[in-house]
Amino acid sequence: MPTVLPGATLGILGGGQLGRMFAFAAKRLGYRVITLDPSRDSPCGQVADSQIEADYLDESALRRLAETCDVITYEFENIDARAVEFLEALGKTVHPDSRVLRISQDRLLEKKFLSDAGLAVAAFMAVDSPEDLEAAAVKIGLPAVIKTVRGGYDGKGQAVVADTAAAASAFQRLYRGHPLIWERKIPFLKELSVVACRGIDGVASAYPVSENAHVDNILDASVVPARISAVAAAKARAVAEAVGDKLGIVGAYCVELFLVEGDGILVNEIAPRPHNSGHYTLDACVCSQFEQQVRAMCGLPLGSTAVMKPSVMINVLGEGNGDTLYGVDEAMREENLAFHLYGKSRAAAKRKMGHFTVLADTVDAALSKARAARALLRWG
Ligand SMILES: Nc1ncnc2c1ncn2[C@@H]1O[C@H](COP(=O)(O)OP(=O)(O)O)[C@@H](O)[C@H]1O
Ligand SMILES: [Mg+2]
Known part of the structure; x- marks a missing residue:
């Protein structure tokens, strides 16, 4: 594919906040952006040149997207891969391609891919029947995390089980006629992630490691650089780059990792797109993960992944008690704080409404300023 120069039109399947931040980056570089999303007034639709309001599998909508866009991407991995395959069959380039999407949206294919690599x-082991549970308890062991293979996010569709009775009831709750995955529960020291991007030239380059704290399985805060040894950090970035190379992905992606005793790094999952834990790159790097996504899909050289300052990113979630965020004005008194809100009109409980990033000379200083800012925020 020849380089897609600014002025061209980029398509994105999905209109959520990741699509919105992609659109900002693309617009800043002079591209036009069209998003396809089923919901009216989507966060990305608000800032894109236009939105095609349709289902992801609506063939006439996909045709329209293919006809109007020079190259296409997607902003989340739970879209039906048939949508991407349909675009490819029309001769359209989609980055990352449908093969990458298929692997990363299926936890079993993903884990097999990673271990084969x-x-x-x-x-891990696939469990497809109560008998499989017995086998998994022996072969893989307990405690375990049982997950649906597809469709899960933010910890939805999974259960932590300590014994076989709990495994049986989790199986009953989660099983819908498709295999589940039984994973050994890892006694990790920290959860880390690395956002990286691999260009059309096949070179993958990783950003510094994020250290992630989750609350109720939803990302709460990312601290960069992660407070881990230099050995572990180098390993984490090398693993992320290796994942990109083995996948042959073109685009920005994220590798979620567990840090274990002895500076060990295990891969948890892959997201074939920019990631919540990489939002710090918007404010702490010359070239954000979203700009990298644009550059990679257009065949442009990638930008620097260096961070200019330590940063702490905090997610702002809805609370289900009002749609106005009070205290933003007070939080902005901290002048090294960058606020991002996603234009969602309803602040339902736990809905990702925005985030902010605080930059400081040290991680500790960024953390204390970020905590102080968070304490000022309330929905009403
Ligand atoms: N094998 C495991 N061992 C320990 N904790 C796990 C394991 N798998 C998942 N978790 C925990 O559950 C969270 C969500 O699981 P994950 O596989 O990342 O699914 P999701 O797609 O919902 O993010 C992880 O961030 C981690 O805290
Ligand atoms: Mg995850």
């Missing part, structure tokens, strides 16, 4: 993952 020689990367360390939690021991």
Whole structure:
């Protein structure tokens, strides 16, 4: 594919906040952006040149997207891969391609891919029947995390089980006629992630490691650089780059990792798109993960992944008690704080409404300023 120069039109499947931040980056470079999303007034639709309001599998909508866009991407991995395959069959380039999407939206294919690639993952096994549960308890062991293979996010569709009785009831709750995955529960020291991007030239380059804290399985805060040894950080970035190379991905992606005793790094999962834990790159790097996504899909050289300052990113979630965020004005008194809100009109409980990033000379200083800013925010 020849380089897609600014002025061209980029398509994106999905109109959420990741699409919105992609659109900002693309617009800043002079591209036009069209998003396809089923919901009216989507966060990306608000800032894109236009939105095609349709289902992801609506063939006439996909045709329209293919006809109007020079190259296409997607902003989340739970879209039906048939949508991407349909675009490819029309001769359209989609980055990352449907093969990458298929692997990363299926936890079993993903874990097999990673272990075949020689990367360390939690021991796992497919479970498709109550008998399989017995076998998994012996072969993989307990405690375990049982997950649906597809469709899960933010910890939805999974259960942590300590014994076989709990495994049986989790199986009953989660099983819908498709295999589940039984993973050994990893006693990790920290959860880390690395956002990286691989260009059309096949070179993958990783950003510094994020250290992630989750609350109720939803990302709460990312601290960059992660407070881990230099050995572990180098390993984490090398693993992320290896994942990109083995996948042959073109685009920005994220590798979620577990840090274990002895500076061990295990891969948890892959997201074939920019990631919440990489939002710090918007404010702490010359070239954000979203700009990298644009550059990669257009065949442009990638930008620097260096961070200019330590940063802490905090997610702002809805609370289900009002749609106005009070205290933003007070939080902005901290002048090294950058606020991002996603234009969602309803602040339902736990809905990702925005985030902010605080930059400081040290991680500790950024953390204390970020905590102080968070304490000022309330929905009403
Ligand atoms: N094998 C595991 N061992 C320990 N904790 C796990 C394991 N798998 C998942 N978790 C925990 O559950 C969270 C969500 O699981 P993950 O596989 O990342 O699914 P999601 O797609 O919902 O993000 C992880 O961030 C981690 O805290
Ligand atoms: Mg995850």
